[in-house]
Amino acid sequence: MTRPASRIELCREACEVIASATARHLPRETGGILLGYxxxxxxxxxxxLVVDGPGASTHRYVRDDVQANALLAAFLAxxxxxxxxxxxGEWHSHPAPSGPSPTDVAAMRATARQHEVPLALLVHAxxxxxxxxxxxxxxQRTGRVTSKPAPVLMPPSRSEALGPPPDGAIRCDGPV
Structure with missing residues (x-):
């Protein structure tokens, strides 16, 4: 029997926090921790949660572990x-359009060794x-760590898709 493919479902609040923090910190990377179930x-x-990354650059983010643990404790209390x-899991941004780097994967593999449950890494580019x-x-139970790409299910749009214009509508392409 084959196991169904794993996926990461991203709820609206988390998506908005990640997108907003990424935009504020460009062109540097930023990141933090993921909460859910x-x-x-x-x-x-x-x-x-957004966690400061002292020394973050356009190609590097290392989170402040002390701040991450304090934010996690405050959130869960x-x-x-x-x-x-x-x-x-963890999240961070990449200003360039790319997915997880070998360094990102290695860091997640090290983190997974300390947890009994699967962990997610989200990279926002x-x-x-x-x-x-x-x-x-x-x-795994054997101590072997596996990492697999997973599709990210985005939250539904807040607004409905626009349909065709009504009959008699006039297109306004003039100067503003």
Whole structure:
């Protein structure tokens, strides 16, 4: 029996935090941690926290671990005991349109060794045709770590798609 392909579902709030932080920090990389829950073989990302990356450049982001742990603790503290939301991975931006680098994959593999559940990596590259690249990394029972690209399901648009103009509509292409 084959296992269904894993995917990362990105909820609206998390998507907006990532896109906004990326835009504010361009042309430097930025990033943070992902919060959400696992659902079967999938990871649902409900929230994203922005974590400072001292020394971030156009090709490098290393998050501040002390700040990340403080932000995570503050986020989780008021939540109910039965709330499944928890740490599910990392995110960062790439100003150039590219997915996870070998360094990104190696870092996620090292992080996965410390967790029993699959972890997601989201790379946001706003100039790319596909602006989010996903990777799911998991540590097997044998201790072997696997990393596989995963499709990222984006939240639905806030506005409905425009249909054809009504009969009699006039196109206004004049100067403003």
């Amino acid at each position: 696992g659902e079967d073989a999938h990871i649902v990302v409900t929230h994203a 008021p939540r109910a005991d039965d709330d499944p939301t928890g740490y599910v 706003p100039g790319a045709q596909q602006s989010f690249f996903g990777l799911i990394t998991r540590c």
